[in-house]
Ligand SMILES: Nc1ncnc2c1ncn2[C@@H]1O[C@H](COP(=O)(O)OP(=O)(O)OP(=O)(O)O)[C@@H](O)[C@H]1O
């Protein structure tokens with residue numbers, strides 16, 4: 001069983017306009033409404049992969065109810081803490097200028113609501129369960145929250161996959177999560193690196209080295225995603241770079257979440273290192289072929305898995 005935790009979900013509304021008028025009325029068309037947020041994206045990909053999973057986290061208000069009904073329609077189990085605040089709703093408008101985003105700040109979480117989330121997580125923490133802790137945290141949630149959650153889950157005999165950034169990642173690592181998948185930006189910020197690399201080769205060599213260094217500190221598997229430059233994987237025996245699959249890219253948004261889902265799927269199915277890499281690369285490339293942050297279809301995944 002896999003449980004995803006999304007502390008900061010969102011209703012993602014995407015739409016098109018023929019012409020973007022600043023200071024005027026814009027007529028939206030082709031409106032699409034999706035339940036979004038990193039852990040929820042992971043749950044959606046796991047659903048395509050046919051892996052039983054449950055989405056947890058915080059939801060509130062009308063947008064929160066919408067997340068619940070959307071997940072229900074997609075047959076994804078959910079058990080969220082209902083908060084007093086309102087789940088954020090983000091609007092993305094596609095025009096000739098590209099994508100213009102209007103993002104809400106999101107709710108402020110109260111200490112008792114955070115405690116309720118820990119209680120819920122504990123209630124689902126059966127030994128052997130894999131928890132995927134994904135994404136940023138809303139206001140009111142301390143930076144050591146994933147660290148504390150990881151400690152609690154380890155005490156319960158669960159495995160933890162941490163996919164986050166900034167202080168949540170830095171502090172979370174202190175609890176030795178079992179699996180991590182930072183992207184290049186997250187890894188660079190973890191090591192305080194601001195300057196660009198001299199070359200693509202230098203960047204890859206650095207990522208290979210850091211994957212190994214991070215893995216030696218606790219995680220069983222470290223994956224570092226490098227966008228179109230592929231990914232690095234380290235299981236303690238080897239740290240290797242794998243090029244990205246050549247696909248027609250529609251939107252790379254959510255490709256990292258798809259990769260996290262693929263790795264979680266493989267771990268929960270006791271698959272070997274080489275197969276984890278195969279699935280991670282195929283599923284994440286497949287996500288790039290879809291609009292927005294949608295997961296790849298089963299057909300796309302099967303086709304990409306067959307390509308060597
Ligand atoms: N242009 C691309 N072509 C093929 N594969 C890609 C491309 N961009 C990304 N990928 C695949 O997706 C993986 C994850 O991408 P990326 O490093 O951008 O993740 P991320 O930044 O965590 O994404 P997000 O947070 O939007 O989910 C890459 O390691 C690669 O396998």
Ligand SMILES: [Mg+2]
Pocket residue numbers: 183256257
């Ligand atoms: Mg990511």
